[in-house]
Amino acid sequence: MDRRRRFETTVIKNIKASIADIERSYQEAMAGALAALRNAELEIQKIDYLTPNGRYDRSREADLASKGLVTTSTEVPAKRRRGRPRKYQPGDPRPPRKSRAKVRPLSAHRVSNAESGSAKPRTSSATRRASTRRTSGTASPVTAAPARVPTPDPKAAPQVAAALLESTMAGGLGQETIQIEMPEMALEIRPAEQRRVQVTVVENDPEYEAELAEQAAREKALWDALNEPGEEIPPEGLPRQKTKFSMNYDFSDAMDQTKIAPAVLALFPEFGFSTTEPSEEISEEDLKRWLFATSYSDEPDDEYREMRFGDDIRIYRDAESLYKAWRFQLEPLIQRERDRIMVWHTVHLRVINAEQYSASAAKGEMDQDLAFMWMAHRDYIALGNLTDSEHLVWREIVDAMEWPKGFSRIDLVLWAEQDPNVVPDVRSWAGEPKNFPERLRFVRFPP
DSSP states (O other): OOEEEEEEEEIIIHHHHHHHHHHHHHHHHHHHHHHHHHHHHHHHHHHHEEEEEEGGOOOGGGGGHHHHHOOOOOOOOOOOOOOOOOOSSTOOOOOOOOOOOOOOOOHHHHHHHHHHHHSOOOTTTOOOOOOOOOOOOOOSSOOOOOOOOOOOOOHHHHHHHHHHHHHHHOOOOOOOOOOOOOOOOOOOOOOOOOOOOOOOOOSOOOHHHHHHHHHHOOOOOOOOHHTTTTTTOOOOOOOOOOOOOOOSSSOOOOOGGEEEEHHHTTTTOOOOOOOOOHHHOOOOOOOOOHHHHHTTTTTSSSHHHHHHHHHHHHHEEEEEEEEHHHHHHHHHHHHHHHHHHHHHHHHHHHHHHHHHHHHHHHHSHHHSSHHHHHHHHHHHHHHHOHHHHHHHHHHHHTHHHHHHHSSSSHHHHHHHHHHHHOOOSEEEEEEEEOOOOGTTSSOOOOO
């Protein structure tokens, strides 16, 4: 009974009081929000009224109250902080500031003070005298200056100079007006001349055609010198055929399967598959493609693979959980595809370097050993920027390709008297590189 009485008399009463306070606070907050909303809408209407056609019109400021567009602000003005009291109130503005111009009026007050001894008399050289010069009524009696006249034409300079000299003398004699006579000059505006230019079009210029034929002959002779006898220059846009100094490999696009040589493409059955990183975020479609090519490859056809994939998705609930179940098999393959993409540009540069150095050595522009040294040096720098796994993928690709004689990876390693099956140290901290033979170890390079 005591507990019941306490709830009836105290607890319920307090809860009802809290509900009333919440209701009152809600009403106050709602009223404030509605007032703020009305003020914002009035501001928008006021802006639209003051800027007809997009331009501000000051004459409409006085009509705001009649249109009901005066904003009623409920904000309390900020109070002045503690400190010195305000010296000038809103009803008592600051007095105008005194002028600080340094002007010495010529009054009789100084003269009287100087005569009486209250001020130091000025010397004769510093004594000011009132000007006795008479000027016209439009000029100041203190500082008379000639009136401004329009700038005359340069051809009238002698007449104007004489007139100015005469005006200066006239001002000293006290003449009232100064007049400068200007010779009248007439300006004639002539239309721009129209010129006609005759253009002669010469067709089938023999000299130009002879020059083009000579240029084509030089290109054909250069092509014959660099390639096998009887090779034809391929049309523009078609790939170049394999020759002595150029290889039929295109590594410009790491995701274009049509540009890859069959021997290189056979190394990567999962060419172009998704390489989402991290691998756990792989989509269901990409995971399905990976599983069809790897884990489900023992199934007889795609129908059975679809059934197996559906069963695994139902068991593991989503693609992430299914990937974690097959991670031990999928992750090395996904990482190998990532490494292939990373080394693609490095292989592309090696193709260009091999073509350049082999051509220079074949034409006698560079010594054979020097060409091998440059190629080995380029490989050393390129491999130093790759990870260990990327280095192994790079070795697989370049070993599957055909290279000019002496410029393959194995040829250069044997030339450097090393074992081609051992992965060399290509890091700068690993010590002196062993990419040159012993007989060239101390030859100055680059020359």
